[in-house]
Amino acid sequence: MKYRGVAFLLAGVLASLALGWFVFPMVLYRTESQPIGFNHAIHTGEANGMTCDMCHEFAEDGRFNGIPVTAKCADCHSTALGSTETEKRLIEEFITPGKEIPWKVYSRQPDNAYFSHATHVMKGKLTCEECHGPHGSSSELPTYQVNRISGYSRDIWGRNISGVPSEPWEGMKMDRCVQCHADRNKVDGCVACHK
């Protein structure tokens, strides 16, 4: 057979491509469930009209408090606001016993990366959506996938395994920080983020 050799070579290439682009991501990432469901849209939509910083608030001294504590939820949810199973679990498992919800954070960065929300939001005037996309209008939490090797969320690399973002807000790797700073003519040295 004239092209037998080429055929086996191509078969190998195709097998690798299939493995690399389809099987490898499934092996690399492990899916973990969030401790409880959450509907951002119902909070931020027209019914309630809340803004991001009403829960993900900045303290008076400018510090960003990140994920809200259960006591913050209890400001409104001290008693059940509806009859859904999720609401019932929120009250019984977390608010009533005063237990914090062990959220899995999509944007958790390594310890060696210093990031100040106060600087970026208050001083740099970035909107939440520029980094977090339409997270605030999602009706359910996205699947949390953790990288089996690095231990970080898939959202840090981006949903696309190629690393090429399909949306402008996808990915939270250093190259994105560097690009964003360069676009705004804010060129910093290493120690600006790696203290």
Add this chain to the structure above:
Amino acid sequence: MKLTRRDVLRFAGGSVLGALFTPIPWKLLDDSSIWTQNWSLIPPLPRGPITTKFTHCPLCSAGCTAKARCVNGVPVGLSGVPNLATRNGMLCAVGLAAHHVAYHPLRLSGPQAFTGKDDGSVLMPVTLDALLASLGPKLRAVMSSASAGAVAVLDQRPGRAMSRRYQKFLSGIPGSMYVVSPSREDGMLGTLRALSGSPCGPMGFDFENTKTVLSVGAPLLDGWGVPERMQVLFADTSASGKTLMQIESSQSRTARGATTWLPVVPGTEAALALSFANVIFREGLYPKEIERTITDFPRYRELVLRYHPHPISALTGVSPDTIVDTARKIAGSPSIVIAGADPARGPLEKSTEILVAGLNLLLGAPARSGGITLRREMPDVDAGAMPETPLHRVPDHSIGLLIMDGAEYGESFPTSLLKRKMVADGGTVVLLSPHLSARSASADYLIPTPSPFESWEEHPTPPGAAAASFSVSAPLLAPRETSVDAVRFLGLLSEAIGTGTEGSTSPEAVLRQRSDAIQSAGRGTVYAPDGAEGKPVSAFSNGDEAWQAFLDGGCWVDEPAAPARSGRFSILGTLTDDELATAARPRQREGAAITLTPTGVRAAMSSGSISPILSKIFQESDLRGNSGTALINPTTASQLGIQDGSAAVVRSRKGTLQVRLMLDPAVRPGLLQAAVGPWPNGTSGTETMDNEGVLAICEVQEDGTWRFTDVTIEKA
């Protein structure tokens, strides 16, 4: 179709080729590198609210004001607070990493004791009860027998409320001694007090109002006193309008920063001081009233007139014109002459110190603005302090049991000096320290005290200050369970020997008592660390308010003492004619021997608790000397056939030391400057606690000083 070996290889080759166009190799590379950042051996960063607390650096006697950045209450960064009214907010490199010390690899995990006194004895962990059961009878034995020596406490940071606790403890023990470090920076003021004909209170240097400072070897611009105060006044003398003249054999950092550097032959400083006095006498530049206040004026004048600048120039290496000009400068304006103890080199010889201190008396400096001020006594709760005896002035073989306080002053001294002061069989030494140090090998018992920032620390008046001051460092970290603070240890020891005079109290209560005493005295001002104007102590309505001000990082500064007439002094003290003749004679070197002198920076030597990160920078940067390095003049090196960076063996009568020699034209020909520290501090497997480096081969002279030692150098 039959599958051949060649087909498999082609498929494999294609797979490898294809893999390059998939994320597999690139993503695995990226993820693997991130994985290495999360190994369990890497300590996780604390998470939590970020807060700022004002405190004071506890590493040395300067007690500089510091701002601690804390995450979840744990200090993760320190920074200085410059431009405070108290001029004590500029942190040195060692102080910037003071919060690392609690995690020092050489920290003691519990009480330990040596199994014996012979070379084969080893350090073994013991319980505190077992240690006290062993130590108690030894203490009782020393107390009950005059031939067993005296009980002594070596307090390396005197003047604290804790120092008073030690003195109170010793006051119940007949014949006991309260011993202080030999290298106190303001030791010359102690010499001046000793020359006074009547009891004399504490003194300080009025640098702010002086015009000229003549320093005999004092490292004024290299960590001396309160570093910010000295830098502001003397780092830029053209701005401050002051003159700093440095007399030193080599061009030290202070000599480089001084207005004038007078390079002097090592050991001839006393002759130079007498020659300055000669010019002042011959030209009548001294204030005439001192003829009445100096009790031995005629004897001093007769002595001084023998030291004409011309012969002394040949002796000291300083030109006659320079001697005359210098003498005229110090006599022509408010001046201070400082005989400087060096943190590594130790004190000057007794006679040199007296003769240099005597220049101040000749210039009428005591109790004069811009001279030596009389300081008010610190308000205190316990009266009747014991006299302080510097270690090198303690009679040889007189201490039977020594308790060494771990509050290290940041200076060092040879272990051989300590051994000389102990009774013939070595006696018993108890060391209170948070970590192993070069001093640990001298001890029989090691008590693990809390580390800096784990303990309540007090910062009394720093060396040379013109007014008394006080501040505290409250703990920022919880102490280890096995730690035993000095207050508790004294209490337990008192119980063990049945005196029980200490009672149950805490370090905080001890400091609170001093705070209350200051508040009751109602004088002075407390300066907040945020730069706000000071609040008079009289404005505090009760002790709680004053204590809170100290907990918030405040620093109390006393009012200046009321103007007083200088008392009567003996300018030559107890010096005999023989001692005077010896003092003004240059030291004789043996044959072609080189003169070895140790060098070091306060708080960064072998016995200091310095962050391992900084000791690594010391090791690798060569910005300063570190243990194992020595500086030598290129001419001397050339005569010895030694190249820059080459290894050499330095040999003295006390032993040998291997060093790396570095050529430095700032070092005087014939001199070898070897750094005392810092050590790698546990980051190197070669470190042992009995490695005291260059101090191990320094010869301790009859008067307890160790500034110069004759050595030979051979290529390694």
